[in-house]
Amino acid sequence: MTVVLSERKKQILKAVVVNYTNTAEPVGSRTVTRVYRMGLSSATIRNEMADLEEMGYLAQPHTSAGRVPSQLGYRYYVDYLMEKDGLSMDEEQALTSSLSTEKMREIEQIIINSARVLSAATNQTSLIMGPQFKKSAFRQIRILPLDESRGLVVLITDTGFIKNKVIDMKQHLSQAELQQVVSYLNQKLYGLTIDQVTTSLINELKRDLFRRLEILEQAFILLEESLKEERQIRVFLGGTTNILNQPEFKDVDKIRRMLNLFEQEPLLFKILEDTSSENDFVIKIGDENECEDIKECALITGTYKIRDKTLGTVGVLGPTRMDYSRVISIMRLLVDHLNMSLSS
Amino acid sequence: MTVVLSERKKQILKAVVVNYTNTAEPVGSRTVTRVYRMGLSSATIRNEMADLEEMGYLAQPHTSAGRVPSQLGYRYYVDYLMEKDGLSMDEEQALTSSLSTEKMREIEQIIINSARVLSAATNQTSLIMGPQFKKSAFRQIRILPLDESRGLVVLITDTGFIKNKVIDMKQHLSQAELQQVVSYLNQKLYGLTIDQVTTSLINELKRDLFRRLEILEQAFILLEESLKEERQIRVFLGGTTNILNQPEFKDVDKIRRMLNLFEQEPLLFKILEDTSSENDFVIKIGDENECEDIKECALITGTYKIRDKTLGTVGVLGPTRMDYSRVISIMRLLVDHLNMSLSS
C-alpha cells in the first residue's frame, strides 16, 4: 500500500507538516525554500509539491494558496518522518517537577493533577479515564454500626477504592451477629472483580443469609448500587478551554459541538475505550476516529497501570495540526510517572 | 432615591424588558404599540421612551435603533414590575418529576443532578456550592483495622459527610487499645465543627495520647489533611455550554473569558459566597457583581438548608437579558426540593 517517496519528497512533506504545525497557515513553495534551504528553487519545490498533492499527501485550500498536509500526509509523517524526541532537557525537568509536587496520596487527586499538567504542557485538551472500579478485585467488606438503627458499609478493592454507604438496619444486630455476616460475605467475595459480582450472585448470597438473618437487605444495596452507579466510569478533563486558542476552532458552532461532547462522559469513555491499546501509544488522525464529533481532530492515547494491571487510559485531543512528537514525549513522561505514583 | 414613574411609563418599560428578553433585539416604538396595544400611537410611545432614556432606564445602542433596558431598567423591573410566578402548571410538574426521578441517596449525586436540571430548565449556567465540610459538626471517628499494618480511618459528620483514609500503623494495636483511643477522640471532638478542630487542638490531643500510645501519628493525618484539603469547597456546574447559545456571547473572546472563569473553582466559590443571603433570593445585575468577569451578567442566588442549617448556595448565571421571573420560580422549586431531599 505504502508508496515509496523520494528522499526529496519526504523532506518537503516533513517541512510542510512542521511549518504548518507551527503557523497554522498554508505553506507555499517559497517558504519551503527560505526556511528549509535545500539548494533548490521554488519552482522545483512547486513541481514536487504538485506531485505530493496528486499522491494525496498534501492539499490546497484553494487554487492560489499554499499547501496543507492532508490526513494521509499526517499519517505518513507520524509513521515515517517524525523525530522521536520532541522535548528539550529543560522542558523535561520542568515537567517532572510539576508532576511530583507533593506527596499526593488520593488517587483521584493524582489524576486530576495529571490532567491539568498534561493539558498545560501540550496546550491541548487532555482526557484521563479513572481506574475502572468494575475491574478492581473485591478485597473486603465491613459494617460499622453507627447508632441504634444505622450502620456504615465499607467496601475496599485491591486498587485502593474505598466506597461507603450509610444503611438503615431495621432490626438491631448484635456485634457478634454482624461479625458473622461480614465474615461470610468476605469469604464468598474475596478476589472477585466487581464485574463478576453479578445480581444473581448477590441473590444467591441473600438467600443463604436470609435463612439466618432477615435484616441485612439494606447491606446489599451498597453492592447493587455500586454495580449500577459506576457503570459510567469517570473521565477527568483538563484544559477544555485550550481548544479556544486553536485557530481551527474560531467558529462558535464548532466550539459548541466540542464543548458539548466534553460534557457527555459516556461518549468520552467510549472514545477512550475504542482506541486504547495495551502497550503503546495510539495516534488516530481525522476520520480514523470512530466518533463523528472528532473527525476533524487527532487523538493520542496511552494506558497506565498499577503493578502491570492496566487501569485506565490517558488521551490528548486537538486539531490534526498538532505537534505529535512533542505531545507523545510528554505523554510518555506522564504515564511513567503515573505508573510509579499509583503503585505505591 | 427611587423616582416615581407614571403608570404608562411603567407599562412601557415592562414591555421593553419583556420583549427584549424574548428577542434579544432592540425594541422600537412601533413594536411596543403593535404587541402591547395600549391605544397609543408610536409617536407617543416614542416620547415616553425618550423620557425613560433620559431617566436612565433605557438605552440606545445607536441613534437609529430601538431601545434596550439599561442596568437600572432591569433593576426597576425586577424590584417593581416583575410578575411573581413565571412558571406554568405544566412546566412546574415536569420539573418536579425530573427532580424526583429516583431515590438518590448520595448527597453529591443529588447536587450534580440538581445542577443539571436547573441549567436545562433555565437555559443558563447553574452553579451549586456543595455542603461545606468545614461547617459540618464532627459526629464520630472510627478506625477499622485492615490487616497487620494498615487501618482505615472513617470520619463522619452530622451532615452526612463520610471521609476515609487508609493509614499505616507502625506498631500493631490490639482491638482493645484501638477502641480506647477511638472513644477518647470521639469524646473530645463530638459536636465541634470541622472549622473548630484547629491544629492546636489536634496537637493537644496528640500530647494527651502520646503519653499512652506512641503509635497513632498517622491517624491524625486524616484530620489534618481534611482541614487543608477541603479548604476549597466544591462548586458543581451545570450547562456551562448554555452561554454559547446566548447571542450576547457570540464573540469567541468573551466565551474564553467566561469558560476560563468556570474552570477556577475558588473564584466561583467567592462569587457565590459574596452574594448569598440566608433567607431570600438575591439578584445581582451587571456591575452590582463584585467579580470583574461577570459584570455583563446577571446572577441569581439562593441558599439551601438541612434542618434549618444553611449548607450551600445555588446560583444561576446568564446575560442581564434574562427571564428573571421564570428563573426565580424554577430556583424556588429546586431549593425546596433540595431542602427536602437532603433532610432525610
Added chain:
DNA sequence: TCTTAGCACTCGAACTTTTAGAGTGCTAAG
C-alpha cells in the same frame, strides 16, 4: 532529463462603497 527564471493567471482576505430599511426626533395640526 532535471532545474529554473519568468510571467500570466487565480483567488481569497481585507477594505470600500452602495443600498435598504428600521427607527428616531421634530414640527405642526388636531
Added chain:
DNA sequence: CTTAGCACTCTAAAAGTTCGAGTGCTAAGA
C-alpha cells in the same frame, strides 16, 4: 396631550475593488 408626516441617521448586508501571495506553465539552460 396626542398624532400624522417627514427628513434624517445609522447599521447590517450586499456588491464592488484592490492587493498580494501563490500557483501552473513555458521555454531556456545545465
